[in-house]
Amino acid sequence: MAVDPVLEADLVSYVDDRLAPLRRIEVEAHLATRPDEAARIMADLRLRDELRLALVAPEAPGSRELATLARRLQSGLGRRRRLAVLRRCAAVGVFVALGWLAHEGTGPLAVRQSIASSAPPPFVGDALAAHQTSLVRSTMESQVETPRYDPAEIRAATAITMPEAPRGWRVRDVQVFPSPFGPSVEIALADRAGASHSLFGIRPGGFEVTKPQTTVSGPLAAAFWQQGPVAYALVGPAAERDALGDAAERLARSLY
Template identity: 55%
Template sequence: MTDSADPVVQADLDAYVDDQLDAARRIAVEAHLAARPEEAARVMSDLRNRDELRLALAVPQPGARPSTTEAARRLERGLRRGRVLSLFQRAAAVAVLVGAGWMLNDAAGPLVGPVVASVPPPAYVEDAVQAHGTSVLRASMHSQPVSQGYDPAEIRSATAITMPTLPADWRVRDVQVYPSRFGPSVELQAQSKSFGQLSLFAVRPGTFDVVKPTLVPGEGASAAYFQVGEVAYALVSHGDAQALDRAAAELARSLY
């Protein structure tokens, strides 16, 4: 289904957030969002706000008055009828929690800004760092065979993982498919003039999202992760962290 045959409109995006679409139309909307990262980011924010409010309503809280709970439910229904500004959604949700006397440190933790609390990296970043360490260890062992035959089309066919276009000066040294907590993952080890040895990890984490490249500095290896649609990626290296972040942004752009 293409945009020209049946274009995705705002009503489709609202229905997607509210779980009102059939499977075929959801796929069409997700394909639409995969090609539009800014729009996808707004939809993901709506989904997060919806889930935060639903979670707050689902968990019984001591001391919550029935009138306050009903007000929260009216707010949730109002948000379903129309997509208002994300800031208003968050402010309204926080106001409901405060009025009920809930513990904001637990219930409203995700609503605070990055200045107050930083968001931990996704779990697949830890897998990527571990896979990088394994690749470095394999490279030091003469008894361990390496596979320099890099075939992105075969990888996509076997794992449903689309690999980004590598920079021209990267030389692939090894490509392996590793198990992970999310299923098969791809670990590509490359040599670059800018970084020396580095790894590109790719996996399907089980969620549809668009995440811009985000740097996770480390005392040893640093990582820069991003996600495009259903596939997440993490670039890991012991080299310059800021240069690693720029390289991740270049890889992400190659997927559009």
């Protein structure tokens, strides 16, 4: 089925939470393949949230002046968003004001810096659990593995775009798991040496664009990243943490 082209008006409506769920998925799929445009929309989403926070937190130090500015900018922003160029100008103005507040250590941006240094996102735990489940399945004769891997079919059924398996790796099994925001996908893989790995994809319920990072949990390591509405994790032995990070970089690039 043909998808209507995504226009600037769709992007504005996406930021304003005024799109139907199906159209939101179409816009997110559009942004997932356009990192520059996705970064622009992410900045708008952040500014929208910071405006809302400034307007509902009058007790914060320095927020009275910021709230006055935010109300004035928010009022004009609704009109300016009809024109993309003016919308960018309004966004820059809010960013400067909120950046000044963050510099004082009391603004929303200061909170985001602490979030950046927190533990891995919840979907990494889901990926590790799915990997361990695939290891259990591989030892059970009654559990038939499904090595047929069709990324197009997966995307049509789950709205998750999965990359091709790394070159030289073999697909052992493909499974769909439930998650809070729809189905997730786990692909059990064997690398060139036969070691067990898995590639996990999930819609975590938020829109981000992040570069691959790695973490270790006991005997396992995971390289995780997010491209638009879909998050990914490549899981394997902890001793291969660096190699997993390199492979995740290649997989992330292959999705653009």
